[in-house]
Amino acid sequence: MKSLTPPVILCFSGLDPSGGAGIQADIEAISQHSCHAAPIITANTVQNTLNVIRFETVDEKLLREQAMTILNDMTVSAIKIGMIGSAQIAEAIYSVLLEKQDIPVIFDPVLAAGGGTSLAHDQLIDAINTLIIPHTHLLTPNTTEALQLTDINDSTSDAAKKLNIMGADYVLLTGTHSHTPTVIHDLYHQSKKLKSFEYKRLNNEYHGSGCTLASSLAAQITIQSDVIKSCQNALDYTFNSLLNAQPLGNGQLIPRRII
Numbered sequence: 019m020k021s022l023t024p025p026v027i028l029c030f031s032g033l034d035p036s037g038g039a040g041i042q043a044d045i046e047a048i049s050q051h052s053c054h055a056a057p058i059i060t061a062n063t064v065q066n067t068l069n070v071i072r073f074e075t076v077d078e079k080l081l082r083e084q085a086m087t088i089l090n091d092m093t094v095s096a097i098k099i100g101m102i103g104s105a106q107i108a109e110a111i112y113s114v115l116l117e118k119q120d121i122p123v124i125f126d127p128v129l130a131a132g133g134g135t136s137l138a139h140d141q142l143i144d145a146i147n148t149l150i151i152p153h154t155h156l157l158t159p160n161t162t163e164a165l166q167l168t169d170i171n172d173s174t175s176d177a178a179k180k181l182n183i184m185g186a187d188y189v190l191l192t193g194t195h196s197h198t199p200t201v202i203h204d205l206y207h208q209s210k211k212l213k214s215f216e217y218k219r220l221n222n223e224y225h226g227s228g229c230t231l232a233s234s235l236a237a238q239i240t241i242q243s244d245v246i247k248s249c250q251n252a253l254d255y256t257f258n259s260l261l262n263a264q265p266l267g268n269g270q271l272i273p274r275r276i277i
């Protein structure tokens with residue numbers, strides 16, 4: 019008898035040699051949810067737990083060929099996108115999404131590293147807005163990313179609503195960067211706030227928390243399609259990984275995703 023196979027999640031992410039963020043975060047979080055990660059590297063980064071020094075994107079033709087070769091073989095239940103790195107890579111990912119429009123896309127729009135280094139220039143932001151966001155089922159910007167993507171100066175809720183209008187079906191606006199006593203994450207759909215999720219504010223800084231959240235969300239969406247429940251479960255899982263995070267370098271702590 020054939021055993022039940024785990025849902026496959028195709029991940030487009032950067033490689034972070036510290037193992038905190040990027041593709042390693044995706045593989046760990048997705049595996050912990052009993053799903054299978056199919057990893058496609060968008061960019062190779064030089065970084066540690068303190069900051070990103072520099073990065074090089076991969077050849078975009080190679081990336082497209084890798085993704086299509088997997089999609090022509092495996093049944094992929096969700097596509098998770100993290101760091102993209104260049105407008106050319108965004109175009110290659112877009113060409114893949116066009117061919118597989120029925121697969122839900124969970125997109126963490128990585129624009130900067132925790133240490134401050136920019137991971138996206140203006141051309142990439144344009145490509146994200148015009149090519150990737152219109153194909154996104156669930157977008158997970160932090161407040162800084164939401165303002166930057168929408169060119170809105172201060173109102174993060176207006177930015178989230180605009181991201182819905184730009185084509186992201188659901189927007190989970192994460193609140194770590196806001197100066198509130200607790201951390202509040204807000205879920206938007208059709209430019210209305212659907213639900214808020216509140217967590218204790220932790221004192222430390224973490225490397226790969228956004229990647230952990232987006233990839234656990236991708237797994238949750240394949241397990242049950244209810245977006246509110248998926249957000250609650252993925253946020254609980256991510257918070258727990260931060261509570262157990264470890265100081266493996268001299269900078270940000272690395273979430274403990276495999277328990």
Ligand code: PLP
Nearest residue numbers: 032039040101131226227228229
């Ligand atoms: N992906 C890669 C490859 C990165 O290098 C980084 C940040 O340095 C991120 C994603 C985003 O990390 P975080 O989840 O901490 O925002």
